Amino acid sequence: MKWDSTTYRLTDRGRFLMIAIVISIVGVAASVAAFFINREQFFFSWLTSFLFWFSLAAGGLFFVMLHHLVGATWSVVIRRLAEAVMSVLPFLGIAFIPLLFGMHDLYHWSHADVVAQDELLQWKSGYLNTTFFVIRAVVYFAVWTLLTFLLRKTSLAQDAGHTPELEARFRKISAPGMVAFALTLTLASFDWLMSLDPHWYSTIFGVYVFAGAVVAVLAFLILAVIMMQKRGVLTEAVTIEHYHDLGKLLFAFMIFWAYMAFSQYFLIWYGNIPEETLWFLHRWTGSWKTVSLVLVFGHFVIPFFIFITRGAKRNKSFLSIFVIWMLLIHWVDLYWVVMPTLHPHGVHFSWIDMAPMLAIGGAFLARFWYTLGAQPLVPVGDPRLEKSIKIVN
Amino acid sequence: MANQSGKVHGLLARFESPGALLEAAKKINAAGYKKFDSHSPFPIHGMDEAMRLKRSPIGWIAGLLALCGGAGLLALQWWSSSVEYPLVISGKPFFSFQAYVPVTFAGAVLCAAFAATFGMLMINQLPRLHHPVFFSDNFNATDDGFFISIEAGDPDFDKDKTAAFLKSIGCVEVEVLQG
Incomplete structure (x- = not known):
């Protein structure tokens, strides 16, 4: 990887692309094997992995729209990275297709005989039925693809020359886009995650998933910049001030995640209604209890105290370890939401969990990297670019 | 003049x-x-x-006071509902930390805000x-x-x-x- 400082483009980026594609191919091969070895486990693992990478891409879309809505200056230099993360979103629709074939294994409510004996599921069947599930998924991906396409198109148009109309267009896309994003992400997390336990419901669940997604994308952006700067890319554009800003947002969203997680738990604990408490009871059974505690301390309590200082957010070598940890714990969070449905008695880790991670992850990184190289690495047409480079906290 | x-x-x-x-x-x-x-x-x-100029110590003041305020309010809730006037509420234990979190959290935020405001005034030798x-x-x-x-x-x-x-x-x- 090299970077041409006159055109602000990445050159010589083929090697990373190759590595990512090879990882993806290995992952796909392992996934196919996993499918034949243990089909049920495979679909649950695929769902967890899909959600991990999906949450990064969704977080990227949120970051870009937020950037335009608030008219942020500091984040202009990393906007292209967030856009590249976002650009994976339409392609994740392909990674979603296997889940449609796995619906019968994943979702209890898709069994007609089960629904016939379950009055609660009969009441819910107007929403929880296979046809509507597929239609909704198509609508979600259509909305996200449209937003991604419009934002990228405007962004590339800006490179040729900025006009006030482009600035206005960014906001015209982002304002309704944000509303559409909030609704689709909430419903998508209801559909894909909450309905794993179709008796259970929590209205805050979408916000919980959203908070985790934003933490993950910020961690990913910090990691990506660190890795690129180590190879001499973006070294002049991104300063320690940008790390500090990203770190502050990461810290805030980490607290927001804890706030949502606790609020969800707290109301269910207080209300003490059996079909609500069961979800938490499953996650307090056997070794799941350990995972729950790891989440409380590893996703909030310990990071809160070690990441609260200014020094921690401005120390690159600390940051690189910290963000890897946050990505890891984000995966644990999703694993903790998905897997107790399949293994109610305790954690049952399997190699099958890793195969889809490689398959989707490799493709994710390849697409991310491809988009990043296809355009200048910083939005050269943005009038706030210079101010963004010189930002001081 | x-x-x-x-x-x-x-x-x-x-x-x-x-x-x-x-x-x-x-x-x-x-x-x-x-x-x-x-x-x-x-x-x-x-x-x-x-x-x-040195970095302002206001963050440490606010952080320390937030911890003190949070701990104090948690202690108050523990004392009032499990020592001084134990009362069974919807079958839950006397000391149910879950129920105390909102007050503890809000108290910590309140103390941090007061500490930041008045600490700032004190450091600036105001009023x-x-x-x-x-x-x-x-x-x-x-x-x-x-x-x-x-x-x-x-x-x-x-x-x-x-x-x-x-x-x-x-x-x-x-x-x-x-x-």
């Missing part, structure tokens, strides 16, 4: 622009002055570094009714003036030499603060 014959409190120098003020702060620092302050209508980026710079009738630092004041308490302070020094680093006018 008020009392011309009073004690000398320091010098007030006016500069043309924010940039000149920033440069002057650096030079005054280099000359070894410690007790000086800059006054401008708006915050100037880089001024903290130019003046070599106060008078400050030597108000002796000057030209002190329009809330409008369009950029000033640096050097206090007489500084070990390097000498009314004439310091005034000459301030002139040499490009101030527009120097005024002696008395009264």
Whole structure:
């Protein structure tokens, strides 16, 4: 990887692309094997992995729209990275297709005989039925693809020359886009995650998933910049001030995640209604209890105290370890939401969990990297670019 | 001008622009002055570094008070509902930490906010009714003036030499603060 400082483009980026594609191919091969070895486990693992990478891409879309809505200056230099993360979103629709074939294994409510004996599921069947599930998924991906396409198109148009109309267009896309994003992400997390336990419901669940997604994308952006700067890319554009800003947002969203997680738990604990408490009871059974505690301390309590200082957010070598940890714990969070449905008695880790991670992850990184190289690495047409480079906290 | 014959409190120098003020702060620092302050209508980026100000301890004050406030309110809830007046509420244990989290959290935030506000006032030695710079009738630092004041308490302070020094680093006018 090299970077041409006159055109602000990445050159010589083929090697990373190759590595990512090879990882993806290995992952796909392992996934196919996993499918034949243990089909049920495979679909649950695929769902967890899909959600991990999906949450990064969704977080990227949120970051870009937020950037335009608030008219942020500091984040202009990393906007292209967030856009590249976002650009994976339409392609994740392909990674979603296997889940449609796995619906019968994943979702209890898709069994007609089960629904016939379950009055609660009969009441819910107007929403929880296979046809509507597929239609909704198509609508979600259509909305996200449209937003991604419009934002990228405007962004590339800006490179040729900025006009006030482009600035206005960014906001015209982002304002309704944000509303559409909030609704689709909430419903998508209801559909894909909450309905794993179709008796259970929590209205805050979408916000919980959203908070985790934003933490993950910020961690990913910090990691990506660190890795690129180590190879001499973006070294002049991104300063320690940008790390500090990203770190502050990461810290805030980490607290927001804890706030949502606790609020969800707290109301269910207080209300003490059996079909609500069961979800938490499953996650307090056997070794799941350990995972729950790891989440409380590893996703909030310990990071809160070690990441609260200014020094921690401005120390690159600390940051690189910290963000890897946050990505890891984000995966644990999703694993903790998905897997107790399949293994109610305790954690049952399997190699099958890793195969889809490689398959989707490799493709994710390849697409991310491809988009990043296809355009200048910083939005050269943005009038706030210079101010963004010189930002001081 | 008020009392011309009073004690000398320091010098007030006016500069043309924010940039000149920033440069002057650096030079005054280099000359070894410690007790000086800059006054401008708006915050100037880089001024903290130019003046070599230490990081404010306000974060630590707020953080410590937040911990104390949170711990105090948690203790109050524990004491009132499991020691002083134990009451079974919807079959839950007397000490149910879950139920205490909102009050503990809100209390910690409240204490942090109070600590930040009043700590800030304390560190800035506020409120106060008078400050030597108000002796000057030209002190329009809330409008369009950029000033640096050097206090007489500084070990390097000498009314004439310091005034000459301030002139040499490009101030527009120097005024002696008395009264």
